[in-house]
Amino acid sequence: MAKQVFSVKGMHCSACVMTLEGLEDELAGIRSLKVSFHKQRAEIDYDDKKISEDEIRRAFEDKGYGIARA
């Protein structure tokens, strides 16, 4: 298991938070995904045997957002 905090780019309002938190249901291997619009961060708890950081990054990019390790 891995827990990582990322800074997120491209969020305009709290609607983006909901869009991104939806990844929690879409990606296998994500245990919890908490996004804060105020801090522009995402705290992701995931199983690194099932999903890699690169796959998570690509999923964020597909939704139109950029992430980098905070």
Place this chain on the structure above:
Amino acid sequence: MSFDASTNLLGLAFITGVTTGGLSCLAVQAGLLATSVARQAETDVTAQLAIRHVVAQRKKRSNRRLTKEQRRRELAALATLAQPEKPKRRNAATPIALFLAAKLVAYTVLGIFLGWIGSVLQLSPYSRAALQIGIGIFMLGTAARLFNLHPIFRYFVIEPPRFVTRFIRRYAKNNASTVATPLFLGTLTIFIPCGVTQAMMVLAVGTGSPLLGAAIMFAFTLGTTPVFFGLAYVATRLGEVLHTRFLQLAGAVVLILGLVSIEGGLNLMGSPYSFSNLLNAASVSLAQASGGSPEVAAQPDANGAITIQVYNTGYSPDLIKAPAGKPVSLTVVSNGTTGCTRGFVIPSIGYQRTLPETGQTAINIPASAANGNLRYTCSMGMYSGYFEFT
């Protein structure tokens, strides 16, 4: 506020809706709807595949040796299986229209509730003024966030609790009714308002009127509808540059709304520092400096009586010069007045009353000291005037 001022406010709310509706709130709301529509399509496909599978299996079995009765039952079962779940061509416009209609109704009802809260909170002109200034500051903060001035302005967005967003998201994913799901989801959007919607919600509270609160939320949501419908229907996305332009335009509109709200609050408080009062003071000083007559001011008669006419667009006279140390018998006359100027407030003596549409209202103004001003205003602080005691 007068009818004209209300119309302006509603117009601004509508423009804000048009400029931000398809964008600021679209991402998540259209996403919810799309998830639901996609789920319906998925259900249809799965159902069709399941039917085909069962039909194939039963046909295989029906090739076996069967009694007449068994064969009759098999055929009857096949007939009933294929009929009711025959795939239908779905129209994407219907769920979107239902979603938007539910959203419009839900936000209008929310507007009634918010306006009602505002009317309950309307304890005194000062508390109302403070509320209005607070709303103005919230809107300025929202505008600053839309302009992306500083990260601190992100705190002007209230994030809905995670359990609410999670519930709505999962409901959208797991329910596939063509009518109930879009209607329910459209209604639920009131729990996940985007930043600009939140600004409109506080504006609705500030009106202190359920009717006007509903009208503001209706105008705003209606404004969001065409963009939302268009974008959701053709499922295209605006480029980032255009998106930013729209957000800046929305920021400008919210900025104006914020300034209007603060101006109203200051007027309502009787503050000499509101924009209109500063402008008045400047024009008086300018006229005095140039040696001209400063302003045509009305004066009470020998008995200290004076009349103010109430129009939809303001009060006449809006400057009364009265002698200090003497009470004034004020008569306020409304004649077919339907605007919000009927909400008449004199903040410093704590007077507030809704005037009759047509009629006269007598108000006793106590004696005031020299060089003091006594301001009167409408209940939203949009129109005002003052007594100058000399």
